[in-house]
Amino acid sequence: MMKIDKIVLDHGSGGKISHRLTADLMLPIFDNAILAQLNDGAIFDLAGMRLAFSTDSYTVDPIFFPGGNIGDLAINGTVNDIAMCGATPLYLSVGLIIEEGLPMSDLESILIEMGKAAKTAGVTVVTGDTKVVPRGAADRIFINTSGIGLIPEDVQIAGNQARPGDKIIISGSIADHGIVVLTQREGLTFDSAVVSDTAPLNHMVGRMLAGGKKVHVLRDPTRGGVGTALNEIALQSGVGLKIFEEKIPVKGPVAGMCELLGYDPLYLANEGKLLAFVSPEDAEAVLAAMRADKYGKEAVVIGEVVSDHAGQVFMQTRIGGTRIVDMLTGEQLPRIC
């Protein structure tokens, strides 16, 4: 067997190979109980408050795409990671790494979108840093955002909280962002109006949690997609999941493009969607709360947590068959024929 002695792109795919890098290299070095939980953000107590703290770096290509740009993506991404801890996101930092030669107008457009996105999400960018590197040392612009948020007292949300009987809800159609970025990057034309779904989800989460509704897990299925996020939760909570293929919303043109290129929408990125694991008695109320929000109009139950096959995700297919849904391994690659 060949040993991988260098970083390859698969290490950044968000799939199994990324997970192994985190587990084998990073967890032992930074060894601590908060990190070891591997939630979307760190959850910890400080001075009598429960906080969520998260960081994410954005290296999207192209930097401008239908539905957004790297700027609003970077704000929304960290806002969402904090919101997925059940927290109200408050303050963000922004770090820019810019390649020499980036047009000033591009930077301006990106920053303006970041400002708008922060305002929409109700967060304040309170600190930042800018570095410029020689041509070729970065690809136009990379952005890091970090943020903190406050977790209300009665909220207990984490990847290890799913329990048998929970309903699994998705807030809308999957794979929109992934397929848009991919097709833009490759210059493939889309004869329809599919745009990236990048959006802040914190206000919707606020509605979902209001009144003490029993939400156990929240996750935004970004890199690695819904398939990978579900597997992570099944492993973290030590439960089995069952989902129904015909319930999973995929827009027609997205499904068509996936078909053409041999991609599975279950593993493509979403930037404005969330998965919620909800106690069955509160499922209807949570769905109603989501559907009342701009970003959750198409929210739907796609499955449930079951007591057998712990750590695995099963899918009932359209034709009534059953198969497993595995975690993404590395980047999805287009097929040959």
Added chain:
Amino acid sequence: MSIKYMDEYRDSEISRKLVEKIGNLSRNAIRLMEVCGTHTVAIFRSGIRSVLPETITLLSGPGCPVCVTDQKEIDAFIELARTKDVIITTFGDLMRVPGTFSSLQQERADGRDIRVVYSTFDALEVAKKNPEKKVVFLGIGFETTAPTIAAAILAAVQREIENFLVISAHKLVPPALEALVATANVAIDGFILPGHVSVIIGLKAYQPFFEKHRIPSVVTGFEPTDILQAILILVEQVEKKYPRLENAYQRAVTFDGNAKAWNMMQEVFETVDAGWRGLGVIPQSGLKIRERFRAHDAARVFDIQVHGTQDPRGCACGEILTGLKTPPECPLYKTRCSPTDPVGPCMVSSEGTCAAYYRYHAD
């Protein structure tokens, strides 16, 4: 693109009725082989295996382009990637396939210029933009991809893009069927024949094979109802002992195939004996670039020396590709071999049988 069209072929009601019919009709234990890798994946993804009666065993055949590519060819691709002033362009599936000592993915991490493209014409564009480099496209696949590669070579000639080259490791489906049956190691009661390949070569291409062996054979598409329909037809033929060559994919496949694509393929390529992983050398089963286009043939332009090629030790890819073994029967499956640490190509390619088992099959 209209998805409504596909939805018809995914209709749960129609599928369930087909499954019921198959169940009612199937008496004898039979083994059907789906030859094409895209069928393998479609069968697993739609859960078809889990709804078929126990009498029906589905075997996966030698229809995953990456998987049947000979180890020596993989090593040659890697050697080419290491050549000075060469840009490799390839379909994504090949990136992770382990050669004897390295993979294209590793080579890219080592700084070689290797680019994943979606079509051969993208590769042609890369060549146009990099006139100081030689841009080599790794030509693998069956009759489905060969015409597009032929078209790219013809376009390169016409547009005088002299630095565009192809290394051809293309394979042909009908000779492989012949070899599969000739080895006679495995009894196959019926063939589910590939859809995309048949669009090009037409139903007629299978006629000599069918006339010789009289094994039930059905060409079909890739939606669950297409595949279930083909299985139903095959069960009927076997039960009634009335073998035929049938087309269950009439919305795409004709008797004569796509003459334009076929002619283009003939213009650029000639058939040669070719080595297949698992099947060995099959007469007249590969495509070589004709002498006329030698300037675009990387095999002629470069002196590619490959030494020490070895098939991955303990890997049962060869037996799996011919239906002699199923992945769980390979001692490496899920022990030393997984999509994260693949030993053989069948675990790497998205169309590989081992990868399909690993990803979709509940033990």
